[in-house]
Amino acid sequence: xxxxxxxxxxxxxxxxxxxxxxxxxxxxxxxxxxxxxxxxxxxxxxxxxxxxxxxxxxxxxxxxxxxxxxxxxxxxxxxxxxxxxxxxxxxxxxxxxxxxxxxxxxxxxxxxxxxxxxxxxxxxxxxxxxxxxxxxxxxxxxxxxxxxxxxxxxxxxxxxxxxxxxxxxxxxxxxxxxxxxxxxxxxxxxxxxxxxxxxxxxxxxxxx
Amino acid sequence: xxxxxxxxxxxxxxxxxxxxxxxxxxxxxxxxxxxxxxxxxxxxxxxxxxxxxxxxxxxxxxxxxxxxxxxxxxxxxxxxxxxxxxxxxxxxxxxxxxxxxxxxxxxxxxxxxxxxxxxxxxxxxxxxxxxxxxxxxxxxxxxxxxxxxxxxxxxxxxxxxxxxxxxxxxxxxxxxxxxxxxxxxxxxxxxxxxxxxxxxxxxxxxxx
DNA sequence: ACGTGTGAATTATTTCACAGCT
DNA sequence: AGCTGTGAAATAATTCACACGT
Numbered sequence: 001x002x003x004x005x006x007x008x009x010x011x012x013x014x015x016x017x018x019x020x021x022x023x024x025x026x027x028x029x030x031x032x033x034x035x036x037x038x039x040x041x042x043x044x045x046x047x048x049x050x051x052x053x054x055x056x057x058x059x060x061x062x063x064x065x066x067x068x069x070x071x072x073x074x075x076x077x078x079x080x081x082x083x084x085x086x087x088x089x090x091x092x093x094x095x096x097x098x099x100x101x102x103x104x105x106x107x108x109x110x111x112x113x114x115x116x117x118x119x120x121x122x123x124x125x126x127x128x129x130x131x132x133x134x135x136x137x138x139x140x141x142x143x144x145x146x147x148x149x150x151x152x153x154x155x156x157x158x159x160x161x162x163x164x165x166x167x168x169x170x171x172x173x174x175x176x177x178x179x180x181x182x183x184x185x186x187x188x189x190x191x192x193x194x195x196x197x198x199x200x201x202x203x204x205x206x207x208x
Numbered sequence: 209x210x211x212x213x214x215x216x217x218x219x220x221x222x223x224x225x226x227x228x229x230x231x232x233x234x235x236x237x238x239x240x241x242x243x244x245x246x247x248x249x250x251x252x253x254x255x256x257x258x259x260x261x262x263x264x265x266x267x268x269x270x271x272x273x274x275x276x277x278x279x280x281x282x283x284x285x286x287x288x289x290x291x292x293x294x295x296x297x298x299x300x301x302x303x304x305x306x307x308x309x310x311x312x313x314x315x316x317x318x319x320x321x322x323x324x325x326x327x328x329x330x331x332x333x334x335x336x337x338x339x340x341x342x343x344x345x346x347x348x349x350x351x352x353x354x355x356x357x358x359x360x361x362x363x364x365x366x367x368x369x370x371x372x373x374x375x376x377x378x379x380x381x382x383x384x385x386x387x388x389x390x391x392x393x394x395x396x397x398x399x400x401x402x403x404x405x406x407x408x409x410x411x412x413x414x415x416x
Numbered sequence: 417a418c419g420t421g422t423g424a425a426t427t428a429t430t431t432c433a434c435a436g437c438t
Numbered sequence: 439a440g441c442t443g444t445g446a447a448a449t450a451a452t453t454c455a456c457a458c459g460t
Contacts, residue, residue: 009450009451011450011451012451013409013412013413014405014409016408016409016412017404017405017408017409018389018405020408021387021405035418035419035420036419036420037419043389044389044391046452046453047419047420048452048453048454048455049451049452049453051419051420051421051422052421052422052451052452052453054420054421055420055421055422059420059421060420061419061420061421062419062420062459062460063418063419063420063421063458063459063460064417064418064419064420064459064460065418065419065420065460066418066419066420067420079412080408080409080411080412081411081412081414081415082408082411086407086411086414088407095307095310095311096307096311098307099303099304099306099307100403102303103303103304105387105403105404106403106404106407109404109407109408111404111407148414149407149410149414172413172414173407173410173411173413173414175403175406175407175410179229179313181226181251181252183252189410189413189414190410191406191409191410193401193403193406195308195313195314195383195401196225196313196314196317196319197222197225197226197229198383198399198401199294199296199314199317199319199357199381199383200224200225200228200288200290200317201221201222201224201225201288201399202357202381202383202397202398202399203288203289203290203294203381204221204224204287204288204289205221205380205381205397206289206294206356206357206380206381206397207289217428217429219428219429220429243440243441243442244441244442245441254430254431255441255442256430256431256432256433257429257430257431259441259442259443259444260429260430260431260443260444262442262443263442263443263444267442267443268442269441269442269443270437270438270441270442271436271437271438271440271441271442271443272437272438272439272440272441272442273437273438273440273441273442274440274441274442275442
């Protein structure tokens with residue numbers, strides 16, 4: 001199988017950003033080349049899995065030599081559509097929403113928070129780069145600013161309503177910080193971040 | 209296979225808290241009974257998967273009648289060790305750490321933040337229920353307060369060092385908000401929350 | 417000699433389908 | 439009739455192992 005002929009397993013897609021991150025770190029250390037063995041050591045995974053993952057997309061390595069880091073990074077970034085900025089918005093400007101807005105990690109990786117919405121406008125939230133609007137202005141603003149990704153930080157009971165409006169507004173991906181799994185058309189990507197569920201599953205292993 | 213004779217797949221453990229959450233919601237709606245079919249509809253999964261998941265732990269249902277919600281909930285909560293409070297601590301009191309400390313969702317589910325640590329003590333952080341200490345006091349405080357879970361919200365370069373100290377201090381589970389995968393002894397549970405990785409993997413599906 | 421890319425083998429997970437209880 | 443619990447079957451994911459290029 002060569003080049004993406006058919007559906008790549010989602011679990012492979014989820015691992016690609018890990019490879020990108022580690023390759024960036026190697027680059028910072030002035031490495032130019034890496035083997036699947038070495039990358040596997042750094043990522044606590046097997047060389048076979050890394051080679052198999054890459055094989056879904058093409059042949060990026062050289063036998064006997066491993067992978068050229070710059071080349072592999074660029075290929076992976078192209079696959080993941082990381083060679084461009086993505087406009088995002090935050091819905092819900094409470095504690096969590098403000099923490100998300102202030103977090104620099106999104107911007108550093110090319111995810112620009114262009115707008116933030118809430119039911120009513122907060123009095124103080126000084127950020128020149130971000131448009132603050134009410135949820136009733138969502139659809140227009142999202143289209144005008146070419147926003148493709150929504151970050152949902154409203155209270156759980158409001159989430160499905162907000163997400164329905166995001167979908168109507170043309171959003172294509174959702175990062176959902178709400179403790180619920182939204183109902184969505186299947187062409188919309190969504191990842192749920194749910195720290196309580198994480199603690200609860202880890203609790204299984206406690207006192208064992 | 210009856211009762212947990214051998215290792216339950218982690219993927220099953222990860223789904224159990226979802227069942228607990230949905231059963232709680234049904235209980236709030238005064239339902240007393242539920243079938244795997246109905247639960248599957250609510251959770252957007254298949255009845256077969258739910259029954260198979262439960263079958264790792266015992267027989268909780270009645271043929272022809274489905275599951276008694278109170279009974280099933282209690283069994284699942286016992287399996288997950290949710291019928292007790294767990295003491296936790298936060299390491300790193302920046303934006304994110306403070307958002308975590310202020311979030312009520314942990315407390316509501318029995319995860320009590322008893323202490324917070326940073327390199328130096330912040331001047332203002334008024335919270336009567338939480339002990340604020342420097343990282344040098346970590347080991348003693350964690351042992352004194354019987355803390356079993358650490359929530360890591362320090363900058364990435366500091367994370368491995370902090371996590372090593374948590375392990376030394378006797379912590380058994382880690383919720384890691386840092387964009388790195390820590391090296392850990394395999395008897396320590398760890399879940400990484402990494403919103404940037406999530407956005408990057410969703411970006412694959414954008415512009416498709 | 418090193419290390420990729422990949423079919424084949426293995427292992428894990430999901431789904432099927434039905435006997436049997438209520 | 440309705441619905442669980444579970445072997446068996448089907449599907450998916452990982453790992454093996456090696457031919458072949460550098």
